[in-house]
Amino acid sequence: xxxxxxxxxxxxxxxxxxxxxxxxxxxxxxxxxxxxxxxxxxxxxxxxxxxxxxxxxxxxxxxxxxxxxxxxxxxxxxxxxxxxxxxxxxxxxxxxxxxxxxxxxxxxxxxxxxxxxxxxxxxxxxxxxxxxxxxxxxxxxxxxxxxxxxxxxxxxxxxxxxxxxxx
Numbered sequence: 001x002x003x004x005x006x007x008x009x010x011x012x013x014x015x016x017x018x019x020x021x022x023x024x025x026x027x028x029x030x031x032x033x034x035x036x037x038x039x040x041x042x043x044x045x046x047x048x049x050x051x052x053x054x055x056x057x058x059x060x061x062x063x064x065x066x067x068x069x070x071x072x073x074x075x076x077x078x079x080x081x082x083x084x085x086x087x088x089x090x091x092x093x094x095x096x097x098x099x100x101x102x103x104x105x106x107x108x109x110x111x112x113x114x115x116x117x118x119x120x121x122x123x124x125x126x127x128x129x130x131x132x133x134x135x136x137x138x139x140x141x142x143x144x145x146x147x148x149x150x151x152x153x154x155x156x157x158x159x160x161x162x163x164x165x166x167x
Contacts, residue, residue: 012140023121027114035110036080040065040073042110045082045099049107053086053098082106 008014024039031042047063048054054062060070074097077083082103086096099107122130 023117026117030110030113030117035106037077037082037106038073040069041077041082042114044070044073044077045103045107046111048083048097048099049104049111053096055094055096059097077103 027042028039031037031039035042037045043063043065044059047059051058051062056071056074057067059074060067063070065073074083074085078085081100083097084100086098088094088096125133
């Protein structure tokens with residue numbers, strides 16, 4: 001006899017999603033409503049603030065975003081004057097991305113607000129629980145990376161969205 005299936009909402013990946021949606025929604029509203037940038041753009045701004053000038057592939061890797069979406073977001077940030085593209089002398093293939101003065105000012109204003117949301121959320125836990133949670137999240141992240149490295153999964157075919165999924 002097969003054990004009854006647990007509801008999807010009992011699984012870790014689905015339990016964390018509503019938390020991100022609720023609390024992350026506050027960050028999205030700040031980004032879009034007050035600062036005129038998307039959540040993805042904010043992630044790139046914060047990554048550049050933390051790492052300094054980066055190439056586009058490096059930025060995508062550090063921000064843990066795919067290259068195509070990173071490229072679109074970078075173009076938008078360049079258009080808004082938040083990020084600049086610079087070519088190092090003698091290398092036309094390589095482009096460095098860095099925050100402009102307005103980008104640095106945006107980060108300096110938005111980062112403390114995001115930190116305050118994070119601190120308020122973690123206020124539901126005591127200091128010991130926060131430390132335990134941090135350690136558990138680090139271990140879960142490491143396990144997830146190991147699973148991805150060992151997995152043999154098919155690539156998504158994004159060109160044919162209207163074809164039926166294989167069974």
